Every structure is written in C-alpha cells, then in structure tokens.
Amino acid sequence: MVDCGADLVVGQHSHCVGCEEHYKEGVIVYGQGNFIFDLWGNEFWKTGIVVKANFGEKMEIEYIPICRENKGSGLGDKDIIDGFMKRSEQIKQPGFINAEYEKYALSMIDEYLAMLSSNDGSEFSDARNAERAKTENLRANYHPTVLAALENLFRCEAHNELIQAALHSITQSGQHHEG
Template sequence: MKILFAGDFSVQGRAVRLFQDTDKAVSTFQGIKDICGQHELSIVNFESPVTDYKKGILKDGPCIRNPKNSIEVLKKIGFGLFTLANNHLKDFGSQGVLETFNALREHQITFFGAGRNLTEARKSFIFEQGGKKIGFLNVCENESSIATDTEAGSCPITEINLFYDIQALRPQVDYVVVIVHGGREHFQLPTPRMKKLYHYIIDLGADLVVNHHQHCYSGYETYKGKLIFYGLGNFYFDNPRKRNCPWNKGLLLSVDFGDSISFGIIPFTQCNDRPEIHVEPYETVSEEIKRLNGVIVDDAKLQQVYEEMVMKEQPLSPMQPYTSHYVRALYHRGLLPDVISRQKKAVILNSVRCETHRELLIAYLDKLLSEE
C-alpha cells in the first residue's frame, strides 16, 4: 500500500488569481496528479480555512484563508485526506473552522487533526486496504489555532495526550503514523526539543513521524528502526518576497507500507517564477538532504547549529520598545541598545522555564486577551 504525504497548502499571492479558474488551477498540478495516481492515498496539509467570515483573530502573524474551490482542485489532483492540525486553521475563529468542516464534507473529503472541541480533534483516522490498517494521528504546536474543551480548532501537541492516543490506536492497526505541524520557521533542522519529542513518539509505538510547518524542507533519520521525516517544506504556498530560496522547494514523501516500510522522496519547486509546481529529480536535493541528515544524527552539532540560529533570531526582540520596522532593523544591526536588563531577562527566563510559572503566565494572558 503506497501513501503520499505533502506539506503546507495555502492559496496566496499570485495563486489567488490562478484559482479563479478551477480547471486552469488543476492543470497547473498535472505532474502532481500523475504522482497521486500512483498511490492508494494522498495526504495534504490544508493550511488555512475556507470561510466568508471577514474578521481575523488577534494573533502573532497573518490571518490567511483558502478559496472555496481549492478543495475541489485538490480533490481533482488526487488528494483524498486532509490534515487540519496547523497554526492557521482558526485564523477566523471557531466560525471559520466550522465553515471549513462543512466545505470539506460537501466535497466528501476526509479530514482529521481538528474538531468541534478538543475531544473530537484528538480522534485518529484509520485507512484500510489490502488487509493492512494504517492509523493516523495529527497534532500541531500550541499556537492560536488549537481546540479547547468548548471551542473548535486543531489538535495540540501534549506529551500526555500523545501517550494515551497512541496507546489506544496501536492495537487497532498494523502501522501508526503521527503527522506533526511544528518547528522553527525557515530553519532547515529540527530543534533539539523536537528531536527528543519525535523519538518519544516512536518510543510510544509510532512507526513513522512526518513533520511540516517550517516553510523549508529538512532531513530525516532512522530511530530504533523507525523513520522520522523532520520537514516536507511547502507544498503550494506563494509568497511575493520568496523566490529561488528554500521557501520555493518542497518534498513529497512516498511511503510503501508492506511487511516493512520503504520510502521515496520526490522533490519539486513551487511558486517561483510562476505560481506553478515542477517535479524535479532527487539528485537536485540529495546532497543537501545528506548534509542535513548528518547534522540531525549528531546531537552536539545539532545543538551548535541551533544555538547559532537562536542568537541570530534574537527572540527577545519583540519585547524591545522599538515598534517601527525601520527602528527594529537598526536594533537588529546592533545600532540601538538592548534595553532589557540582565535582571529582567532572568525574570523572563524563569517565567517561561518553570512549569508552574509558565502555566500561570499562559492562563493570565489567555484571560486578558479573551476579555478584550
């Protein structure tokens, strides 16, 4: 049984105009359609909601949506299973999530990784064919899209829930696949925490972990005989500021579930000179994937590269009192001072490192923002 995995799909930029003509949009994906036709099941991350609701939620980052006919386009290409655990599903609130569910059901598309509440969002999906059963779980990092006990949204990652959900699914199927939406955007490697977490997912009983979200592809490793793919990159996601860079290159993962698991990687470029997808030979990414794999398996090297990225990103910069884009640029170039004292940094560190303090901070901010 062959199953195809694709990364993030969102109709943005030049693609919005292209998708005004459904047939023309479908023809853009002819090479992908041929590949989907060689698989019993093709899975894609439907990165943004289908909704008429106009007001986006208050969040860190843009609120984006997919046009209604994007579901029809993906279905005609050959995608029959959509993952919905991602950081954009709830961009237009619970109403947008529920509208997306209705649109998918109208097109008879199966989806998982989200629900009308957290209990529903945690539900697995089982695909059966040829006497084999593949069980799927879909989770995402905890951002503004997640479901709660009373609100619709995506299924968040929690180690405790993963334990119970994998234990419940494992006896029902031949293989367990966990699809995760997470990682540092534009960073081509897993963070050290991600690597430990995905190893833990394998230890719980998963046979395969597949990740997307970072807007760039990553490498993979074999852990205890099981495969972990740390990033598929974008599947189709136009961005006017991104040309001829990692944003524009993605991977399709073809997995054959037989008596054992085998796989193939299919690279492509997307939304570069035109809002199109072009399948490429594996040789176009083989050396880069080999390099990434070498870093992934070396804990010390991974930690070093990660720390270099952290210092470059300066994650405290949003807390600096520099609001103008140009003034922030001066700060990042070292031309303006860091006004957060060492003592204040120690307080911030303790607030996010200590489990109880972090829990308190999240509850407080959630409450404040929900009342505004």
C-alpha cells in the same frame, strides 16, 4: 512511536525541510517544509518535500522536492534533497544539533526582543521587527539580570500559564491598545 511499531514517523511544523533518521526498523522524517505558503520570499519557507512511501514487504521511501512558484508549487531542485541527505549525515555527529540549534536561537533572539519592545502603538509587523533586529542593538537595552528574569519567565510553566491567560483575556476582550 517506532519503538511501538511504526514504520514511518513524519514530523511537522518547523516550516523548513529537515532531515531523516533511520532508527531501529523505522524511519523518522524531521520536517517536510512547506508545500505552499505565502511567506515565500524566504528561501527556507518556499521549499518542501513530498514523502512517497510504499508499504510492501519492506518499506520504500522516495523524496520528491517541491518549490513555491508564482501561482502554486511545482517540482523543485534536486538540491533540496541533497541538503536533506547532507543534514541526515550531520545529525549523527555528537553535539551537532545542539550547536546548530544554539546558533539559530542566537540569530532569532533580536527579533524576539524587537517584538517584546514594540511599544510605540503601531501594529505588529514581522518586517519592522526584522529591520529593528538588524539595525538596533536591542540586547544592550536589557540589564543581564532582566535577561535572566526573562529566561525564567519563558522557562517556568507557572509564569507561562499566567502570561498566556492574561494575554488571552486582554486580546479577547478587545481592551488592548488600538494604536
């Protein structure tokens, strides 16, 4: 988008405050975090930044930290912006993003395995899955060849589409197990 003339590109949905990159004449913001979100006990989910941009002769950007509070969102600590700027420097190191992404993915996989192996009929619970991820050695339940097959299921578009279509059909028809 910057290549096509955009001065500012603001990416969303990670729920976490990201960083910025100065690319050619533009600025790219990788994630503003949450302005207000009810899962606010989680440190990563309760902070955000407001991006204030002045499009004058030269674009000027100001980042305003915000933090979830009891009844809404208020001005957050300067730390939020310090972290944002620190990451903006770190992403310049070759290999940094891939290494951090792999670390984060490995910290999440046991929760995903907990989701995939919740078969006692109880309803979905993030908290229970997080607890199982911490207390059970879920990876040990899978033969390496099964993990390789799972990798293929998630990587392959054809399998993805089939699984989505079937799950959609089951959840929409109400034929799923009610526990």
